[in-house]
Amino acid sequence: MADVRALGPLGMVTLRTDLAAAAGALRDGLGLDVPERLRIAGDTRRGAAWMAPDELLLFVAPGEGGAVAADLGRRLGEVPHLCADVSDLRVGFAVEGEGWREVLAKLSPADLHPDAFGSRAFRRTRLGQVAAAIWPEGDGAHVLVFRSFGDYTLRLLRQSAFDGAVGFF
């Protein structure tokens, strides 16, 4: 069954603003497009994930969050915004290998069928008892939760993987 491991340090920046008005700053500053609703543009190394109608989570190199947030804030200028380094707010996990989809599906009410949860999808949902963001990446999916839920989530994912496949997908 799938393997579960913690991702190393991630660089993350939260951006809350009128997303359409921020498109130029995002392209000039990071070379990223504003992702469509429930989508991620790029990936965990450099990407922009759609969190809410007025919120993106930007992935940058570890340690670069502060500099990117400051630069983006300057570029946004008069556009009302909140832009902050949140690299320590959340922790990431990778669920990789055969059966990764079931490892997540057993823990979440979200539709994780390949038709609904395919390449570029980004879904905020519930895993067990905690809020999480999940998206397909690499040979499986990546999972993001608040740091204080990290231990719980790692054990939850490993238990789900240990319990084996149910053959749904």
Next chain:
Amino acid sequence: MLILFCPHCGVEADETELAPGGEAHLRREGPGSADEAFEGYLFGRVNPKGVHFERWRHAYGCGKWFLAARDTATMRVWGTYPASEAGPPDPLRDAVTADRPGWAWRDLGGAA
């Protein structure tokens, strides 16, 4: 089990991904209001069997508030709309009326 469409992010959200927010379309009665009106604003809630309008928050998703029209007895859901709307959109009212002619809820109701 309730599945509600979040009008903000487009997710068909499971009930366990949502936080209930009680009755929809409450009108705030401020400091200058009559005691009775203020009491009603704070404590007066309807608890109908049938058509009901409720607030929900997509707590495990985009975090936004929305409103839902459903039947509390059958769990039939007629639709959802952003919490910024002052009342249910006309197509939604029409859908309720088609299913439950003569329905009434607070000062809302189907056409006679």
